[in-house]
Amino acid sequence: MDPLTQLFEAALAAQSAAYAPYSKFPVGAAVMTASGAIFSGCNVENAAYPNGICAETAAIAAMAIAGERRITDIAVVGGGALAITPCGACRQRLMEFAAAGAQVHLLGRSGVHETVRLTELLPRAFGPGDLTGSAGE
Ligand code: THU
Numbered sequence: 001m002d003p004l005t006q007l008f009e010a011a012l013a014a015q016s017a018a019y020a021p022y023s024k025f026p027v028g029a030a031v032m033t034a035s036g037a038i039f040s041g042c043n044v045e046n047a048a049y050p051n052g053i054c055a056e057t058a059a060i061a062a063m064a065i066a067g068e069r070r071i072t073d074i075a076v077v078g079g080g081a082l083a084i085t086p087c088g089a090c091r092q093r094l095m096e097f098a099a100a101g102a103q104v105h106l107l108g109r110s111g112v113h114e115t116v117r118l119t120e121l122l123p124r125a126f127g128p129g130d131l132t133g134s135a136g137e
Helices: 003-015 055-065 088-097
Strands: 028-033 038-042 071-077 098-108 111-117
Touching: 003 028, 003 038, 003 055, 003 071, 003 098, 028 055, 038 055, 055 071, 055 088, 071 088, 088 098
Parallel strands: 071 098
Antiparallel strands: 028 038, 028 071, 098 111
């Protein structure tokens, strides 16, 4: 299986592990790093609705635990018929670790619906480089 297909399979497998009893909208995400490793995550909700975590956030945490820091590709699959894009907060979280040109693969029912660059989803992002030279350094 080629690496991107593995990434998509990982996102789909993660979606089936989602804990989304409140929204009933299971999401799966997977990130591929510069080393070729793949880390996946699902959304995990709880009774205090706003406190749940997104699939992308879970995937990033799994990556960080493994000591990886550079994301080249992201795949996300939502709980509805249409492909979804990562929420605003997750775009920022992904941007923190994104390699130049990092791509986001939006999965639909029958494979990749669309592939966009993360910078298209979060143009002119505030990032780690903006802190350089700040008064706090
Ligand atoms: N959700 C994600 O996990 N990722 C996204 O990109 C969009 C939304 C989750 C949050 C919540 O558990 C459910 O989907 C409905 O918003």
